[in-house]
Amino acid sequence: MKPHIEDLAGWRLRTGTVPLPKSGGLPLLMGIVNVTPDSFSDGGRYDHIEAAVSHGLSLINAGADILDIGGESTRPFSEPVDSEEEWRRVGEVVRILSHDSNCPISIDTSKASVAENAISNGAEIINDVTGLQGDPAMIKIATETGAGICAMHMQGTPETMQLEPEYENVVEEIYSYLENRRSELVTAGVCPQSICLDPGIGFGKTHSHNIELMQKASRFLDLGCPILIGHSRKGFLGKLVKHTLNRDGSIHERDIATAAAACSLADQGIQILRVHDVATVRLALTTYTSNKQKVS
Numbered sequence: 001m002k003p004h005i006e007d008l009a010g011w012r013l014r015t016g017t018v019p020l021p022k023s024g025g026l027p028l029l030m031g032i033v034n035v036t037p038d039s040f041s042d043g044g045r046y047d048h049i050e051a052a053v054s055h056g057l058s059l060i061n062a063g064a065d066i067l068d069i070g071g072e073s074t075r076p077f078s079e080p081v082d083s084e085e086e087w088r089r090v091g092e093v094v095r096i097l098s099h100d101s102n103c104p105i106s107i108d109t110s111k112a113s114v115a116e117n118a119i120s121n122g123a124e125i126i127n128d129v130t131g132l133q134g135d136p137a138m139i140k141i142a143t144e145t146g147a148g149i150c151a152m153h154m155q156g157t158p159e160t161m162q163l164e165p166e167y168e169n170v171v172e173e174i175y176s177y178l179e180n181r182r183s184e185l186v187t188a189g190v191c192p193q194s195i196c197l198d199p200g201i202g203f204g205k206t207h208s209h210n211i212e213l214m215q216k217a218s219r220f221l222d223l224g225c226p227i228l229i230g231h232s233r234k235g236f237l238g239k240l241v242k243h244t245l246n247r248d249g250s251i252h253e254r255d256i257a258t259a260a261a262a263c264s265l266a267d268q269g270i271q272i273l274r275v276h277d278v279a280t281v282r283l284a285l286t287t288y289t290s291n292k293q294k295v296s
Contacts, residue, residue: 008271011226012193013104013124013148018065020226020271026285027266030106030274031056031064032232033097035089036073052093053100060103062279066125066272067101069094069118070108074129074203083111091117098122106150112137119145129154129203131181143189150196150228151185153177155204165204171216174199178223196226196272202234210236214261218268229265230274232258232281259284 010017021027035052056067071089072081086109098105098121106125107118112135115126119141125148132138132151142149153174155165167173178197186192199220201210210231220227231237237257238249247253255277262273262281266289275281 008224008226010193011148011196011272012146012191014119014146015124016104017193018104018148023269024289026282026289027262027270028065028272029063029278029281030066030068030228030272031059031062031278032274032276033059033067033069033093034073035069035071035093049092049096053096056093056097057101059278060101063282064103064278066104066106067097068106068108068125068127068274069097069123070127071114072109083113086111087114087117090114091121094118094123095121104148106148110134110138112141115147116141116145119147124148125150128152129200131177132185139185139188139190142185142194146191146194148194148196149185149190150198151178151181152198152203152230153181153200165206165209167209170205170209170212171219174213175219175223178220182223182225192225196228197223198228198230198274201229201231202236207236207239210234214264217265217270221269226271228272228274229270231261231265232273232275232277237261255280263288 008020010019018028033052033056059067069090071086094105094107104124105122106127107115107123108127109115110128110130115138126142127150128134128138129152131153132142182195182197185195197220199213201213214231217229233251233254237254241247241249241253241257258275259281262285265273266285273281
């Protein structure tokens, strides 16, 4: 029997539990640290250890509840890197931020060896865009370490996912995938309270698919797990800005659109938002919820 969403007190990680927001509360913010030369929005800005660590600390100071560190771009049409190169990029960043802050560290990887190394260096969460299906050894790492798990839906791979993705009913098909994936992970020995699910905005979805998923995000709460939405700076937001306001859809404008969409997701009860500009999203959410409380 799946738990009711109001019964979810927290997300169990490797060494502790992150409390989840109560109804009407602010979502947790997962700040993004891309230690890559080719990420779609900030590739190359933080691909040196000092810059990445400084950026991570600035996100914590801005209000990040979790840091998600990644060394391989998963933007559309990106090419994979090998595990050695991925770990070379993120290893010291994970180690330093794990030991120099109290903020839980998530490793954004689909490679078991990278996840294992990150956990050995203090990471608490494995955030895998393949739903722990990209590497046969990943589930073993998850069960042995007790790490928190974020399993995402993706149609195809980053290299192929935007080549005409199709669904008959995008919300219900992704719901079924995540429901089945959760059951498979639990059967394989992953603690149910350690699992967070992500419908994968922008990963094998068209513009209209992304809009529908955002509008109906609350549907995924029925899965009985914490739900993470990663809409930050995605292309569909740039397209919205361009078409509705005749603007250029720059990163700055996408950050504003990200913050506005975050308020809608908070209204729907989504517990975790993965974002680049933590300060802007935190300010928007705080202002929005404060005004709502005063009006009510």
